[in-house]
Each structure stands twice: as structure tokens, then as C-alpha cells.
Amino acid sequence: MAAHGTTPVAAGAQRRATRCLDPAELADLELLLDGAFPPLRGFLTADEAESVRTRQQLREGVPWPDPITLRVPDDIAAAEEIELRDAEGAPVALVRNDAPWRDGTGAHAAGPVQPLGEPTGVLRRMRPPAAEVRASMPDGPVLGLLPEEPLHHRELAQVRALAAELDAHVLVLPRMSGPRPELLVQAVLAAGPELPEGTTIVPVPLVRRSDPKRDAVLAAHVAAAYGATHLVSRFPVEQAPIAVLEPPEVVRDRADRWLPAAQVPAADRRPGLSAELVRELLDRGADLPDWFTTPAIAEVQRRMHPPLAHRGFTVLFTGLSGAGKSTVARALREQLNRHDHRAVTLLDGDVVRRTLCEGLGFSAADRSRNVRRIGYVAAEVTRHGGAAICAPIAPYRADRDAVRRMVTEVGGFVLVHVATPLAECERRDRKGLYREARAGAIPEFTGVSAPYEVPDDADLVLDTSVLSPDEAVARVVAVLRERGWVGSWTGE
Numbered sequence: 001m002a003a004h005g006t007t008p009v010a011a012g013a014q015r016r017a018t019r020c021l022d023p024a025e026l027a028d029l030e031l032l033l034d035g036a037f038p039p040l041r042g043f044l045t046a047d048e049a050e051s052v053r054t055r056q057q058l059r060e061g062v063p064w065p066d067p068i069t070l071r072v073p074d075d076i077a078a079a080e081e082i083e084l085r086d087a088e089g090a091p092v093a094l095v096r097n098d099a100p101w102r103d104g105t106g107a108h109a110a111g112p113v114q115p116l117g118e119p120t121g122v123l124r125r126m127r128p129p130a131a132e133v134r135a136s137m138p139d140g141p142v143l144g145l146l147p148e149e150p151l152h153h154r155e156l157a158q159v160r161a162l163a164a165e166l167d168a169h170v171l172v173l174p175r176m177s178g179p180r181p182e183l184l185v186q187a188v189l190a191a192g193p194e195l196p197e198g199t200t201i202v203p204v205p206l207v208r209r210s211d212p213k214r215d216a217v218l219a220a221h222v223a224a225a226y227g228a229t230h231l232v233s234r235f236p237v238e239q240a241p242i243a244v245l246e247p248p249e250v251v252r253d254r255a256d257r258w259l260p261a262a263q264v265p266a267a268d269r270r271p272g273l274s275a276e277l278v279r280e281l282l283d284r285g286a287d288l289p290d291w292f293t294t295p296a297i298a299e300v301q302r303r304m305h306p307p308l309a310h311r312g313f314t315v316l317f318t319g320l321s322g323a324g325k326s327t328v329a330r331a332l333r334e335q336l337n338r339h340d341h342r343a344v345t346l347l348d349g350d351v352v353r354r355t356l357c358e359g360l361g362f363s364a365a366d367r368s369r370n371v372r373r374i375g376y377v378a379a380e381v382t383r384h385g386g387a388a389i390c391a392p393i394a395p396y397r398a399d400r401d402a403v404r405r406m407v408t409e410v411g412g413f414v415l416v417h418v419a420t421p422l423a424e425c426e427r428r429d430r431k432g433l434y435r436e437a438r439a440g441a442i443p444e445f446t447g448v449s450a451p452y453e454v455p456d457d458a459d460l461v462l463d464t465s466v467l468s469p470d471e472a473v474a475r476v477v478a479v480l481r482e483r484g485w486v487g488s489w490t491g492e
């Protein structure tokens with residue numbers, strides 16, 4: 001019987017299909033192939049996924065926290081085998097698609113996976129499979145942790161205290177899930193001298209789950225697969241396969257040593273740094289104090305989180321045709337070119353449509369492609385420390401959200417709604433397009449015969465019927481300055 005709300009996919013004639021995975025899917029696949037998700041050997045069937053979702057159990061009653069499933073496009077859902085490929089198109093694994101199914105979110109392949117080809121990449125080479133790591137662990141307790149942030153003196157003292165208490169070997173499994181996973185691994189390696197002798201460090205591509213409880217349980221399963229008998233976790237974990245310990249309280253004493261709280265009288269304790277304060281120091285490019293971390297770890301932490309002034313940002317203008325997006329965008333470019341050190345890339349609607357997006361029209365699907373391509377380029381510019389200014393109409397919320405997501409992973413993002421009223425845009429009618437649209441000569445014209453979804457998440461709203469271009473630019477610059485992306489400009 002099919003699980004509630006799901007239907008099996010009917011068998012088709014197609015034998016083998018291919019599917020390219022995104023980085024998060026690839027990470028899950030690697031853990032499956034590596035035996036880091038035992039007892040799973042493939043993607044879950046409808047019944048298994050439902051059982052995990054509702055009871056956090058596989059069908060045999062084995063606890064399992066999070067459904068590991070694989071979405072596939074409808075046209076390949078019935079294929080007998082699906083070849084999974086990485087972003088470059090290289091084959092990575094084959095799914096025997098025994099029991100494909102469908103629910104409200106689409107079609108899913110289900111069945112065991114087997115590897116295809118050799119694993120590649122530097123990190124991949126330094127990451128032996130779970131069973132190999134487990135076999136290499138000494139007898140006795142093994143204390144595992146899966147950090148997502150660099151370990152500083154406080155966390156290192158916590159690990160040392162727990163390891164001493166349990167007389168445990170330490171197994172650090174840095175989670176390669178942020179935008180620069182290789183730097184997290186380096187930061188953990190830089191903490192090596194502060195960790196107990198013989199500590200094992202193995203990066204693990206475990207992607208963060210949206211539900212922190214399920215995430216913590218999944219981390220415990222992965223730690224167990226790598227051979228940990230205990231896990232340090234700040235989140236309480238129910239139904240964990242191994243013992244889960246809260247990090248003990250450690251405090252900084254007058255001599256700047258981090259010690260278990262019981263050893264330091266209240267009068268001798270000095271405050272640490274909150275995560276927020278650390279971020280603020282890094283944003284400003286200030287040094288992290290020696291009592292907080294070691295110089296080697298601080299150096300990697302600075303590379304993970306460079307000062308705002310060295311990071312890139314994107315300003316996305318959105319609004320009706322004729323609202324003034326291009327005019328304000330060009331004036332902003334001029335100001336940034338004059339005062340800011342970053343290289344500026346202007347991705348203007350009309351120009352983009354003649355180059356990057358040549359051939360696209362104005363259907364909803366084409367506009368979506370247009371805006372997302374612009375977003376992709378803007379995110380690359382941002383990633384490399386530049387300033388990207390984009391000025392498409394971008395009428396759909398989902399596309400603007402997609403751009404925001406792509407960019408905020410790598411730098412700053414400001415959404416500016418150029419909210420000049422339609423009547424004013426139409427009065428300007430610089431290119432005569434509104435007249436043609438009203439006459440029916442241009443179909444699907446934004447604001448006339450095609451929708452514009454007004455943003456409710458704009459960082460700034462400008463009405464150029466009451467603001468001059470210079471005033472509009474000054475407001476954008478004020479937002480950038482307030483958020484620390486640009487400094488004060490000399491000569492102002």
C-alpha cells in the first residue's frame with residue numbers, strides 16, 4: 001500500500017536516465033556511498049520516507065531522523081536506472097530505481113545506489129570512507145564532534161575537559177557545509193596543536209538540515225558511523241545511537257586560561273566574546289584577541305570571514321519599465337567608481353538581453369531565466385569581492401528571492417524597489433513602449449498586461465517621481481554605509 005499522500009510511479013519503457021546533482025544532493029550521496037548513513041544503502045521508498053517523517057523510524061523500527069530522498073524530473077521518474085552526475089557532468093553513482101514514487105512535491109527515485117568512477121577532489125582524497133575511519137579508532141571511548149565553525153580556545157578547552165574525563169580518543173568531523181568548506185577544514189587543522197595528542201580529523205560533507213533536532217540526531221548517526229562512541233552537541237538529542245554530551249562550562253580566568261568553571265572562583269572569571277561580537281570584529285577587520293583564539297586559527301577565520309570592506313555586494317534594482325532603474329543604477333556606478341575600491345559590474349536589463357540573455361523573450365519563464373542568470377553573474381562578481389549593480393524589471397518574487405539567496409551566501413545584498421507609480425512611468429514613456437502596449441502591439445507588457453509582484457522585502461523603496469537621481473543614489477549609498485559595505489567617502 002502506498003504511504004499517505006503518495007502514489008507509485010507507473011513503470012515506463014525507459015531503461016537508463018541521467019540526473020545532475022546539486023552540491024547538497026551530492027553531499028548526501030557521498031555519505032550514502034561512504035556508508036556514513038547506516039543502515040541506508042540508497043534513497044528511501046515512499047513508505048520508508050513517510051515512516052521516517054512521522055515516527056523517525058525506518059520500517060523495521062530502526063531509528064532514523066531525516067528522510068534521505070532524491071527528487072527527479074517527471075520525465076525520468078520511471079527509468080529503471082538513474083545515473084547521477086556531478087556539476088561537471090561526470091558520473092558519480094547509479095541508482096537502481098526499484099520503487100519510484102510521487103507526492104505533492106514531485107517524483108522521487110528510490111532504490112540502492114552504487115558508485116561509478118573514482119571520487120575526485122582534494123578534500124575527497126583526505127576523507128576516507130566511514131568504515132575505514134571506524135576501523136582505525138582505538139579501543140575504548142571515542143569522543144566525536146562535528147563543528148561547523150572554527151574551534152577557538154573555549155571550545156578546545158571543552159573538548160580537552162571531556163576527553164580527559166572519559167579518557168577518550170578525539171574524532172573531529174568538520175562539517176563541510178558552508179560556502180567555503182575547505183577553510184573550515186583548515187581552521188580545524190590549525191587547531192590541531194590545541195587538541196589532545198593523536199586527535200583524528202576527517203571532513204564530512206553533512207549538509208545542515210532545516211530542523212535543528214533532526215539535524216543533531218543525524219549528526220549523531222554519522223559520528224557513530226565514523227566510530228564515535230560519544231558525541232559533543234549543544235542540542236539535546238533524542239534517540240541517538242551513541243551517548244550525547246553537552247559541552248561542559250568552561251570559563252576564562254584572570255590569567256586568560258580557559259578552565260572548567262568549577263576550578264575558577266566567580267570573582268576570578270573574565271567574560272568571553274559572544275558570536276555576535278566576534279562577527280562584528282571580523283566585519284571591521286579588527287584582530288581577534290589572543291585569549292580568544294590562536295594566531296593560526298585567527299588567520300584562517302579571517303579568510304573565512306573577511307572584513308566587509310573586502311567583500312563584495314550586489315544591489316538589485318527592481319521596478320516597472322521607465323521607473324528609473326537604469327538611470328539610478330548608472331549614477332550609482334559612477335559614485336562607486338569614483339569613491340569605492342571595488343570593481344563595479346552593471347548588469348542592466350536592456351544590455352543583458354542583448355548579451356548574456358540573448359534570445360529570451362518576455363514570457364514568465366523567460367523573465368525568470370533572465371533574472372536568475374543575472375543573479376548568477378552578480379553572485380560570482382560578489383564572491384570575488386566586486387560590486388554588482390543589476391537593473392532588470394524582475395517582476396516575480398520567487399526570482400528575486402533566488403537572487404537574494406545566491407548572493408547572500410557570498411556577500412552583501414540590497415534589494416531596491418524603484419516604486420515610481422505606473423502613471424509616471426507611462427507619462428515618461430521614454431521608448432514609446434507603453435503606448436504600443438496599450439494599443440495591444442506588445443503583449444505581456446509589465447504593469448499593463450503582465451504582472452509586477454510588488455516586493456514586501458525591499459531594503460529600500462525609491463519613488464523617482466519625487467526624488468532626483470542624485471537623491472536616489474544617496475539613499476542607496478546610505479543603506480550600503482549603514483550595513484558597513486562602504487566606508488565614508490573623502491571629499492563629502
Ligand SMILES: Nc1ncnc2c1ncn2[C@@H]1O[C@H](COP(=O)(O)OS(=O)(=O)O)[C@@H](OP(=O)(O)O)[C@H]1O
Nearest residue numbers: 321322349362367370392393394395443444445446
Ligand atoms: N513585454 C515587455 N514587458 C516589459 N518590458 C519589455 C517588454 N518588451 C520589451 N521590454 C523592454 O525590456 C526591458 C525589460 O527587460 P528586463 O530584462 O528588465 O525584464 S524582466 O526582468 O525579464 O522582466 C524594458 O526595459 P526597461 O524600460 O529598462 O525596464 C523594456 O524596454
Ligand SMILES: Nc1ncnc2c1ncn2[C@@H]1O[C@H](COP(=O)(O)OP(=O)(O)O)[C@@H](O)[C@H]1O
Nearest residue numbers: 321322323324325326327428430464467468469
Ligand atoms: N528622478 C529620476 N530618476 C530616474 N529617472 C528619472 C527621474 N526623473 C526623470 N527620469 C527619467 O525617467 C526615465 C527612466 O528611464 P530608465 O532609467 O531607463 O528606467 P528603467 O530602467 O526603470 O526602465 C529616464 O528617461 C529618466 O531621465
